[in-house]
Amino acid sequence: MKNNSNKITLTYVLILMFVAVVGHKVVLNYSSNSSSETLHKYYYIEDLVLILFSGIVFKFILFRNDLKNKSVFQKLQVINNEIIESNERYDIVAKATSDTIWDWKIESDSFVWNKGIQGVFGYKKEDVGKTSKWWFDRIHPEDSLKMSVKLYSFLEQKTEKWQDEYRFKCADGTYKYVFDRGFLVKDKDGKPIRMIGAIQDVTKQKEEEQRLRLLETVITQTKDAVMITDIDTTENVIPNIIFVNSAFTDMTGYPAEEVIGKSPVLFFGQKSDILEFDKLKTAIQEYKECFIEMISYKKSGEEFWVNFSMIPVTNKDGEHSHWISIQRDVTEEKEKQKEREQLIRELTQNNKDLKQFSYITSHNLRAPLSNLTGLLNLLDDMTIEDQELKEIINGFTKSTHLLNETINDLVKVVIIKDNPSIQKEKVLIKEVFENVFNQLSFLISLHKPILKIDLEEVTILNINKSYLESIFLNLLTNSIKYRATTRQLRVNISSQVVDDNLILTFKDNGIGIDLERNRDKIFGLYQRFHNHPDSKGLGLYLVKSQVEAMEGTITVVSEVGKGTTFTIIFKNS
Amino acid sequence: MLDKIFCVDDDSITLMLCKKVIERAEFAKEIVTAQNGEEAIQYFHDLAEKQKAGASISYPKLTLLDLNMPIMNGWEFLDTYLQCGYQDLFKEAKFIVLSSTIDPHDVNQTKNYPIVIDFMSKPITKEMMESLKSKHQ
Numbered sequence: 001m002k003n004n005s006n007k008i009t010l011t012y013v014l015i016l017m018f019v020a021v022v023g024h025k026v027v028l029n030y031s032s033n034s035s036s037e038t039l040h041k042y043y044y045i046e047d048l049v050l051i052l053f054s055g056i057v058f059k060f061i062l063f064r065n066d067l068k069n070k071s072v073f074q075k076l077q078v079i080n081n082e083i084i085e086s087n088e089r090y091d092i093v094a095k096a097t098s099d100t101i102w103d104w105k106i107e108s109d110s111f112v113w114n115k116g117i118q119g120v121f122g123y124k125k126e127d128v129g130k131t132s133k134w135w136f137d138r139i140h141p142e143d144s145l146k147m148s149v150k151l152y153s154f155l156e157q158k159t160e161k162w163q164d165e166y167r168f169k170c171a172d173g174t175y176k177y178v179f180d181r182g183f184l185v186k187d188k189d190g191k192p193i194r195m196i197g198a199i200q201d202v203t204k205q206k207e208e209e210q211r212l213r214l215l216e217t218v219i220t221q222t223k224d225a226v227m228i229t230d231i232d233t234t235e236n237v238i239p240n241i242i243f244v245n246s247a248f249t250d251m252t253g254y255p256a257e258e259v260i261g262k263s264p265v266l267f268f269g270q271k272s273d274i275l276e277f278d279k280l281k282t283a284i285q286e287y288k289e290c291f292i293e294m295i296s297y298k299k300s301g302e303e304f305w306v307n308f309s310m311i312p313v314t315n316k317d318g319e320h321s322h323w324i325s326i327q328r329d330v331t332e333e334k335e336k337q338k339e340r341e342q343l344i345r346e347l348t349q350n351n352k353d354l355k356q357f358s359y360i361t362s363h364n365l366r367a368p369l370s371n372l373t374g375l376l377n378l379l380d381d382m383t384i385e386d387q388e389l390k391e392i393i394n395g396f397t398k399s400t401h402l403l404n405e406t407i408n409d410l411v412k413v414v415i416i417k418d419n420p421s422i423q424k425e426k427v428l429i430k431e432v433f434e435n436v437f438n439q440l441s442f443l444i445s446l447h448k449p450i451l452k453i454d455l456e457e458v459t460i461l462n463i464n465k466s467y468l469e470s471i472f473l474n475l476l477t478n479s480i481k482y483r484a485t486t487r488q489l490r491v492n493i494s495s496q497v498v499d500d501n502l503i504l505t506f507k508d509n510g511i512g513i514d515l516e517r518n519r520d521k522i523f524g525l526y527q528r529f530h531n532h533p534d535s536k537g538l539g540l541y542l543v544k545s546q547v548e549a550m551e552g553t554i555t556v557v558s559e560v561g562k563g564t565t566f567t568i569i570f571k572n573s
Numbered sequence: 574m575l576d577k578i579f580c581v582d583d584d585s586i587t588l589m590l591c592k593k594v595i596e597r598a599e600f601a602k603e604i605v606t607a608q609n610g611e612e613a614i615q616y617f618h619d620l621a622e623k624q625k626a627g628a629s630i631s632y633p634k635l636t637l638l639d640l641n642m643p644i645m646n647g648w649e650f651l652d653t654y655l656q657c658g659y660q661d662l663f664k665e666a667k668f669i670v671l672s673s674t675i676d677p678h679d680v681n682q683t684k685n686y687p688i689v690i691d692f693m694s695k696p697i698t699k700e701m702m703e704s705l706k707s708k709h710q
Contacts, residue, residue, distance in 0.1 A: 377698055
């Protein structure tokens with residue numbers, strides 16, 4: 001421009017000088033013989049002409065300049081419009097991609113961000129830095145080393161395109177996963193002068209990726225064998241395998257390469273249950289899930305029991321795309337189950353045999369025993385003179401009666417043990433007691449015990465009447481049998497309802513039981529704790545069996561010389 | 574006092590006992606015995622034949638029947654008796670099962686036979702006979 005204006009000035013001056021010289025020459029020509037007055041007139045006209053001419057030249061020059069300016073101005077206008085449009089496009093693109101764009105002038109380390117840094121990462125305009133350091137500082141410390149190494153090696157190689165993934169800090173301190181791509185601008189020497197990049201927020205994709213990887217580890221790391229097949233059943237009834245995990249290889253001995261593309265039918269063989277296989281076949285045809293257990297064969301030919309599930313899988317369009325099978329080696333469990341079943345069978349048979357035995361035995365014992373009793377009864381009516389004979393027959397009678405009672409009691413025990421569910425009915429306890437007192441009326445009138453009955457008026461239990469009667473009978477008989485001869489027998493019988501339970505207390509002041517010695521034996525079979533002639537050692541055993549058959553509990557507290565208290569608890573349902 | 578009573582039991586001592594008790598209780602005039610179900614059925618068969626032939630016969634109004642007998646036990650006897658239709662022939666003949674069994678199943682089974690009017694446990698006693706007299710008189 002400076003050159004231009006110098007040129008114009010020089011041209012202007014030269015033209016005018018030329019005109020001045022020419023004018024002077026013309027005046028000299030015309031004024032050789034003129035007076036000084038005319039000479040002045042000619043000089044005056046020359047000056048005027050000079051000024052006029054210079055004006056015309058000046059206008060001409062200005063006019064040309066104007067034209068030039070106008071065209072330049074127009075060109076600038078066009079360029080300006082293009083720039084505006086280009087900027088607009090850039091802005092819209094940036095908005096559409098929500099990419100955050102950065103522009104790094106490497107020499108001057110000037111770093112410029114577009115609006116994305118505010119929109120995506122939450123920074124306020126004034127907080128955004130202007131150097132590359134601001135950018136680097138916000139890269140996650142775990143990623144920054146790796147990322148800068150990659151970036152600088154890229155810069156040195158001077159290839160044009162760069163991309164990387166790292167975590168970038170947002171304004172609130174959290175990190176977002178980003179995917180950054182950059183383009184390098186080099187000068188004519190190949191030196192990198194500028195780099196422009198676009199950052200994409202890939203947090204969601206990253207999280208999805210991690211989730212999928214986690215789910216994948218479930219399949220790859222689980223101890224259950226996982227097998228995936230396609231759905232094509234044209235070749236075999238079970239479609240071909242497309243994937244097996246390592247647990248599958250561990251279980252069957254087949255590495256993945258050997259089974260992919262083949263049908264699982266090859267795992268089943270001779271001993272595999274045809275019925276289970278059919279179940280599987282049908283389920284596959286009907287696209288239904290299926291759970292079977294059958295014998296399968298490892299690569300080595302070894303048999304094992306497999307728990308095999310087959311579940312249809314649909315893709316996101318809802319179309320059936322694969323089958324997933326989860327398999328587990330259950331050989332051990334199967335073995336244990338078989339053993340258990342065998343044991344139960346044996347035990348049940350044993351039990352049945354024992355029961356049968358006890359019935360038969362008891363019957364075979366009772367038959368001759370009934371004869372003995374009958375014969376002895378006949379003797380009652382006959383008078384025997386011989387004293388010795390009488391004594392002998394007495395002993396005979398007593399022993400036979402004892403034997404009879406023992407067997408009867410044993411029989412009762414067998415019946416109780418045999419019947420898991422006994423007949424229950426609503427029983428009024430008072431009534432049962434009255435019954436028992438009637439049965440023992442002879443004994444009661446003989447020994448005249450003081451009986452204190454303290455039953456809550458309406459005490460009804462849902463139990464077996466005859467068992468309850470037997471229990472009271474036994475306990476009362478015991479109290480009378482084992483009374484202290486030095487004092488009057490007192491028997492306290494009381495009942496109490498506490499929560500859901502009925503508590504019966506049977507207390508006497510008899511000779512008591514030495515619980516320290518006999519605690520474990522007191523309810524045992526054939527256990528006697530003193531020398532009383534009448535005791536068989538069965539009574540309490542019977543009582544306990546009967547109480548427990550009715551789902552109750554019985555406990556005893558006793559002191560030698562003081563007395564005994566039995567506590568029976570029934571559930572009042 | 575019954576005219577005739579029939580005792581069926583494989584045990585001879587039991588039969589002897591039955592006889593003695595019945596005599597003492599003055600329960601029946603005549604006592605007939607059999608040692609198993611087959612003998613008993615044969616007895617009734619003979620009676621039936623005699624009746625068919627036209628003779629008037631007296632049959633036992635009460636039979637004490639044991640369950641555990643060889644050749645033919647108590648249940649088999651009862652089944653055969655019913656099969657032959659003797660309950661119609663001997664309309665007043667009733668049975669009492671006399672047994673030393675404890676199996677409650679057996680006790681319940683007697684309820685299936687209407688001709689069995691009672692179940693008694695051995696040994697038979699005079700008192701039992703007395704109570705029978707009053708119960709079924």
